[in-house]
Amino acid sequence: MKGCLSLKIILTGKFWIAIMVTLICTMVGTYLANLPYLNIIGSLVLALIFGMLLQVQPVDTKPIKKEIGFISNKFLRLGIILLGFKLNLTALMSSGIKTILLAMIVVTGTITGTYLLNRKFGVDKELSILAASGTGICGAAAVMGISPQIKVSSSKQAQKEEDQVLAVAIVAIMGTIFTLIEIMLKPLLHMDATQFGVVAGGSLHEIAHAVATGSTAGPVGLNIAIITKLSRVLMLAPAALIIGIWYQKSSKVNNGNGKHNKLPIPWFMGGFILASIIGSFVPMSANVLSLLVKAAYIFLGMAMAALGISVNFKVILNRGKKPILATFISSVILLTFVIIVSKLFF
Template sequence: MRNYAIVRTNGFFVAFILTFVCALLGTFLGGLPYLSLIGALVISLILGMIFQVLPTPVDETKEGIGFISNKFLRLGIIMLGFKLNLVDLASAGVKTIGLAMVVVAGTVSLTYFLGRKLGVEKELAILAAGGTGICGAAAVMGISPQIKVSEDRREHQRENEVLAVAIVAILGTVFTLIEIGIKPLLHLTPTQFGVVTGASLHEIAHAVAAGSSGGPVSLDTAIITKLSRVLMLAPAALIIGAWYQRTTVKSNAKGKQKLPIPWFMGGFILASILGTFLPLGTAVLAVLVKIAYLFLGMAMAALGMSVNFKVIFKRGKNAFLAASIASIILLSFTILVSKAFF
């Protein structure tokens, strides 16, 4: 029994070191000029996949990797709330918040509808829809705990998470380059272009990269608009969890089950309140956000280490197609709205 405890401790320590290294490397590489389009979280995921080929004690680290991908994910999302300044979001006005609500609700619904019509399984369609409509990888990982699957489908669900993250990472990078490229053709003001990038792109890193090409006003507008979408993560996760539970129970005819409540999303909102109203200072908030991304990077690396990603390419085409169509419609919609209302 004592030897088993030692093995578990050593396994967790090895898993912690491996994921920590991946997160640090992801943060460093994500800050480089061209790799910034991909983002630190996705790079950490890729590094985790690469670590699978190394001669590490997989059986011993498996439990530690599972703990990190689960608990550190929640801790990272909670601390990510410090990035949201509620006063800044409120000052952005009803139009920006309203646009964020319409974009999130519309894009999530559209992507899910298209995915199901194309034959994508329910769980993968939900994750791809959340990542496309809200805030990329963080949304995928924030919504995933709300999707309760049986023990024998846990590995399959982890594959869905990786696939959904890969979809939004690729599409976000492609659409960032597209929006920068077509910017001269759109004849938008800096504010309007910031609204387009913040409302249509997948990751915060994508909105920053595209928004900065329009100047400081465009960048500030892009960040505020994007963070307005990030704010929707908590209510969206709760609504999706309730909807998924209800439809799954109904289809399986197993009777009423307990609704999964994302308590960590409450921590996310509390962190945003504390970061907004407590005099923590810009430097302290910046450190807290960096720590948040470090925890999220470790969770993404752990996810990459624990999944059989060879099967991803076999069943990801239709999900990618659904998210692509939804992203094109979203970009067209945000261009029209920005010209009409901003």
């Protein structure tokens, strides 16, 4: 039934209008993300912003609401799968057990700590999970990857979409702030390039943030920052499964018969892992891998733009203060921890 509905949506003219609108937002975001200063924001967040801006322009997107929802859902999963090609498992394994262990500790501790801080401040459970995931793993991509694991009733679906946008906005703001903080702290930390690369990759939110910060320590710092950051990205699949199982068991959402839904298995995360295996061990040219990664960011950007089009950002602004404060405190603790670890063990 779902397959027939999806095919019906794709065959409509409105679907292709939605494709063009979200693709334009993505292309503009991708172009601007290559410019100085905007590169630390990243193409995904910029695509989200342009999608939101359409709500204040005289453009009527209501007729394509269903198609926009399809893009934000299906293109998200496709983008996450293709993002797996960015993970070179050989490079990650060669970086040593210390880097992988640090990633596991950072992801587990940051998600748990950020979630508990948000809940302490009275933030909704769903928003707390998404903000914590984006902070602990890999920013916007993590928010979008974890979101399908949070199953809510139809009456809460609109709020869930708002939570997604707010969580992405929070990690984008925090990541940008801490990128600038770390660059300013660099002369005071007295670290070599490897240590500073670990700090950048181990503490910052988006891959773009880690790249911008790590590059200030030269090629060595940039390479270590990317490897450390991708070690955290590798945790996305197991985190999605664990969070999905935990949320299902702890929530009161059921299937209408008083019984809980089946435990959510993130099959698209299986595709993400498979893509990383293929990209790491199957002979492929660098150009092909680069195209696949670019395609991943295009599909993810379109999903982000669709999400931006479908939410009320005025509500988001009203709900953002507490989760921003909680995430800021969590980010300070994370940065302090990674600085200490890099000094002692790297």
